[in-house]
Amino acid sequence: MLGARAWLGSVLLLPRAGVGLAASRRCPGVWPRTWPHRNPSRRAGSSSRDKDRSATVSSSAPMPAGGKGSHPSSTPQRVPNRLIHEKSPYLLQHAYNPVDWYPWGQEAFDKARKENKPIFLSVGYSTCHWCHMMEEESFQNEEIGRLLSEDFVSVKVDREERPDVDKVYMTFVQATSSGGGWPMNVWLTPNLQPFVGGTYFPPEDGLTRVGFRTVLLRIREQWKQNKNTLLENSQRVTTALLARSEISMGDRQLPPSAATMNNRCFQQLDEGYDEEYGGFAEAPKFPTPVILSFLFSYWLSHRLTQDGSRAQQMALHTLKMMANGGIRDHVGQGFHRYSTDCQWHVPHFEKMLYDQAQLAVAYSQAFQISGDEFYSDVAKGILQYVARSLSHRSGGFYSAEDADSPPERGMRPKEGAYYVWTVKEVQQLLPEPVLGATEPLTSGQLLMKHYGLTEAGNISPSQDPKGELQGQNVLTVRYSLELTAARFGLDVEAVRTLLNTGLEKLFQARKHRPKPHLDSKMLAAWNGLMVSGYAVTGAVLGQDRLINYATNGAKFLKRHMFDVASGRLMRTCYTGSGGTVEHSNPPCWGFLEDYAFVVRGLLDLYEASQESAWLEWALRLQDTQDRLFWDSQGGGYFCSEAELGAGLPLRLKDDQDGAEPSANSVSAHNLLRLHGFTGHKDWMDKCVCLLTAFSERMRRVPVALPEMVRALSAQQQTLKQIVICGDRQAKDTKALVQCVHSVYIPYKVLILADGDPSSFLSRQLPFLSTLRRLEDQATAYVCENQACSMPITDPCELRKLLHP
Numbered sequence: 001m002l003g004a005r006a007w008l009g010s011v012l013l014l015p016r017a018g019v020g021l022a023a024s025r026r027c028p029g030v031w032p033r034t035w036p037h038r039n040p041s042r043r044a045g046s047s048s049r050d051k052d053r054s055a056t057v058s059s060s061a062p063m064p065a066g067g068k069g070s071h072p073s074s075t076p077q078r079v080p081n082r083l084i085h086e087k088s089p090y091l092l093q094h095a096y097n098p099v100d101w102y103p104w105g106q107e108a109f110d111k112a113r114k115e116n117k118p119i120f121l122s123v124g125y126s127t128c129h130w131c132h133m134m135e136e137e138s139f140q141n142e143e144i145g146r147l148l149s150e151d152f153v154s155v156k157v158d159r160e161e162r163p164d165v166d167k168v169y170m171t172f173v174q175a176t177s178s179g180g181g182w183p184m185n186v187w188l189t190p191n192l193q194p195f196v197g198g199t200y201f202p203p204e205d206g207l208t209r210v211g212f213r214t215v216l217l218r219i220r221e222q223w224k225q226n227k228n229t230l231l232e233n234s235q236r237v238t239t240a241l242l243a244r245s246e247i248s249m250g251d252r253q254l255p256p257s258a259a260t261m262n263n264r265c266f267q268q269l270d271e272g273y274d275e276e277y278g279g280f281a282e283a284p285k286f287p288t289p290v291i292l293s294f295l296f297s298y299w300l301s302h303r304l305t306q307d308g309s310r311a312q313q314m315a316l317h318t319l320k321m322m323a324n325g326g327i328r329d330h331v332g333q334g335f336h337r338y339s340t341d342c343q344w345h346v347p348h349f350e351k352m353l354y355d356q357a358q359l360a361v362a363y364s365q366a367f368q369i370s371g372d373e374f375y376s377d378v379a380k381g382i383l384q385y386v387a388r389s390l391s392h393r394s395g396g397f398y399s400a401e402d403a404d405s406p407p408e409r410g411m412r413p414k415e416g417a418y419y420v421w422t423v424k425e426v427q428q429l430l431p432e433p434v435l436g437a438t439e440p441l442t443s444g445q446l447l448m449k450h451y452g453l454t455e456a457g458n459i460s461p462s463q464d465p466k467g468e469l470q471g472q473n474v475l476t477v478r479y480s481l482e483l484t485a486a487r488f489g490l491d492v493e494a495v496r497t498l499l500n501t502g503l504e505k506l507f508q509a510r511k512h513r514p515k516p517h518l519d520s521k522m523l524a525a526w527n528g529l530m531v532s533g534y535a536v537t538g539a540v541l542g543q544d545r546l547i548n549y550a551t552n553g554a555k556f557l558k559r560h561m562f563d564v565a566s567g568r569l570m571r572t573c574y575t576g577s578g579g580t581v582e583h584s585n586p587p588c589w590g591f592l593e594d595y596a597f598v599v600r601g602l603l604d605l606y607e608a609s610q611e612s613a614w615l616e617w618a619l620r621l622q623d624t625q626d627r628l629f630w631d632s633q634g635g636g637y638f639c640s641e642a643e644l645g646a647g648l649p650l651r652l653k654d655d656q657d658g659a660e661p662s663a664n665s666v667s668a669h670n671l672l673r674l675h676g677f678t679g680h681k682d683w684m685d686k687c688v689c690l691l692t693a694f695s696e697r698m699r700r701v702p703v704a705l706p707e708m709v710r711a712l713s714a715q716q717q718t719l720k721q722i723v724i725c726g727d728r729q730a731k732d733t734k735a736l737v738q739c740v741h742s743v744y745i746p747y748k749v750l751i752l753a754d755g756d757p758s759s760f761l762s763r764q765l766p767f768l769s770t771l772r773r774l775e776d777q778a779t780a781y782v783c784e785n786q787a788c789s790m791p792i793t794d795p796c797e798l799r800k801l802l803h804p
Contacts, residue, residue, distance in 0.1 A: 079096075082102060083101050083103065087583075090125050090128075091103060097139045097145060099144075102153065102154065115153070117152055118187050118219065119155055121165075123158075123170075124157075124158070127399075138212045144203065144213055147213070151223075158521075161521075168650045169184060169188075172197050179199065185197065185199065192649060193234040193649050195234035195237070245650055247636055247653045247655055249634055256695050256699055264702045266298050266311060269294075277344060278317045278320070278322065285344060286659060287335060287338070287355060290706050292362045292365075296744065316375075320375075325345055326346055330476075336403075341463060345458075346463045348403055349404075349516075353529070354526050356383075357526065359379075360379045360382045360386075364540040364541070368540055382533075387549060392556070394556050394560070395549075395552030396527055396581070397527050397553060402516040403516065405516040414469075416474075418516050426447060426448055429509050430442060430447060430502050443502050447499060450484045450495075451476060451477060452476050458473045521573075522575075523594070524557060524561045524594035525590075525593040525596075527553055527598070530553055531557070531604065532550075532601045532605075534547065534550035535550035536608070547609055553601070554601065554605055560573050567623075567624045569589070569590035569598060569621065570589060571587075589644060591663075592629045592640065593663040595629070596637075596670060597666060599618045599670045603670065607741075612760045630686070634693055635692055636653050636690045639651075640652075655704070655705065656705065662708065665708040669711045671687035672714050672747075673719070675719075677765075684715075691708070691712050691715060717747055719747050720748040720784050721784070723771055725780075726753075732778035733778040736792075737750070739798050739799050772791070782801055789801060
């Protein structure tokens with residue numbers, strides 16, 4: 001639509017496959033880290049594309065000092081650049097590159113303007129496999145380092161620290177190349193307007209590709225000879241992007257019909273559903289919890305119809321296939337980022353906090369709906385992994401674990417090395433004979449049969465283009481417990497015990513392997529998601545221990561990531577020496593997603609714990625969010641503060657529910673819930689304005705915003721207010737509360753009325769004072785449209801009313 005590919009290629013005298021345009025479609029593990037629903041008929045990648053991308057990577061030399069996994073103190077022979085003073089693990093990974101890197105900031109911009117040089121902006125994150133590859137191949141290269149330092153002002157950005165910078169320039173890359181992902185590399189004018197962009201570049205030219213060094217030389221040449229043309233085209237593209245990215249109410253007064261949007265979203269998902277393996281693409285396949293959440297909500301409102309049953313089956317089958325597949329770490333629990341094949345077998349091995357948080361909720365909801373403990377066991381396993389591997393001692397949660405690690409100490413890191421197994425290793429660890437089997441059998445043979453391990457390895461060469469995983473196996477459940485037991489004439493429970501014992505021995509053995517790099521940066525947004533993960537799962541399963549993790553996470557956020565004086569959240573904090581918590585100076589202030597996800601977490605925590613202090617803080621944060629991000633003219637929320645994003649060519653409103661939900665989608669839900677908790681009409685009015693502003697996007701591609709379509713349904717159906725009158729610690733109160741949590745009710749607020757007229761909620765909702773306990777027992781009322789049910793004291797009767 002921008003004609004960008006044509007002018008980019010012609011201005012830079014590059015073939016159509018150059019300047020990162022082909023790279024953004026072909027580099028391994030790049031754009032499929034997101035799932036852009038730019039066109040509902042387009043799938044999220046394909047296996048052939050994945051193979052093409054992998055094939056562009058040349059063989060790599062051992063990691064130079066200062067690369068991924070190294071530490072500045074281990075490389076005294078190299079002079080650090082100015083990134084050595086940063087806190088971000090990603091920026092510190094580049095602190096010993098022979099590149100004159102700058103962090104994002106005025107110093108770099110002033111230098112570009114003063115010296116009249118283009119800015120080279122490189123964006124990534126610390127657990128990004130292909131970011132590591134480009135650093136090793138290009139940013140550690142002395143010649144490339146000189147080009148970047150002498151002819152450009154080179155700027156490094158951690159996308160997790162500055163999501164606003166990432167979103168703005170990713171919008172440009174996706175619009176001009178039909179792809180996107182990380183590493184993202186964009187060339188900017190000194191006024192920060194983009195004119196060329198791409199993702200991963202190999203260092204040198206190949207038969208069908210242009211190498212990074214060549215790109216730099218040609219851009220340098222064109223900047224000197226045709227700068228005015230570059231500037232004009234850059235301005236033209238920026239203007240077009242501004243028009244395209246505008247999201248506003250316009251002349252519309254109301255959002256679209258929820259019933260229509262729900263049906264269209266479901267139909268689009270149904271068309272792309274994989275009947276055999278679940279999920280909604282061929283390959284690579286992503287978990288996409290927002291889609292599963294939509295399907296559960298759709299099922300509830302259509303449960304007496306064929307489409308409703310279909311939606312439930314699609315979600316439950318997808319969750320079961322994912323949990324059985326290699327995308328789940330069967331040894332240490334938790335989920336990897338995505339599957340490189342349609343069977344959920346061979347994953348991209350990094351583990352992200354936001355995936356764990358959302359999947360814990362999805363599996364808890366699956367348990368609510370199905371009653372099948374398979375799903376609750378998966379949810380508990382996810383949270384066990386987070387508590388063990390992604391938790392700070394003060395209650396916060398780390399961002400991610402890398403995909404790469406050395407197979408043995410001192411060796412070059414390889415993707416998946418920590419997680420894969422050979423048959424020999426398993427046989428040596430599990431040699432014990434299995435008594436009672438119909439044929440000679442060891443514990444190792446039983447485990448290998450059940451999880452599909454083979455002598456040659458169970459990873460296809462097409463999924464291992466560099467040959468790093470030859471002879472290795474990814475554990476993936478091949479048979480049900482019943483089939484495995486029948487195959488060897490064993491009792492099902494005996495097989496379950498033997499497999500669990502075997503997995504525990506593998507887990508203990510794995511502890512001796514070099515661990516993947518841990519990104520110990522803590523983000524407010526992802527911590528908010530994780531508070532929700534623990535709170536919702538703890539409430540559904542009735543486990544106070546899990547709710548305590550959520551409480552400690554919320555306390556961490558308030559203690560370390562909240563500025564009392566200004567009422568603002570901080571985006572990041574970092575693990576310092578001795579496990580202390582450190583901040584950058586000046587602090588990195590929160591973005592819209594930080595407020596939206598933390599507010600959601602606090603509302604979930606209130607409903608799980610009934611501690612009103614969390615609800616009060618949520619209201620204050622929502623007020624701050626409205627003040628900093630609300631678009632009073634067009635409706636909806638901007639992703640960043642106006643001052644923080646000063647100088648950026650675009651101020652965006654995120655319009656896609658992808659790997660993480662859009663902050664506007666989450667905010668719509670938050671506003672509805674806050675209205676339910678307080679009765680304040682302002683929250684409802686803002687929600688209607690937000691949904692109206694996104695009307696056109698929802699109408700055009702509802703599958704791009706399934707979480708917002710859910711909010712639209714909640715707004716048009718009205719939320720239930722479920723009020724429990726009782727003492728928080730009393731057994732009868734807890735029984736009614738647990739009954740509410742055991743039922744899947746996506747559009748509700750749960751309120752505890754303890755009878756204190758001076759309490760926070762009593763002051764917000766005066767009608768609570770009219771609700772009485774029946775015969776001095778804890779009593780429930782279900783209120784809707786300003787009318788309440790008859791009082792209920794029996795949890796079974798309450799369950800019937802909530803789920804007829």
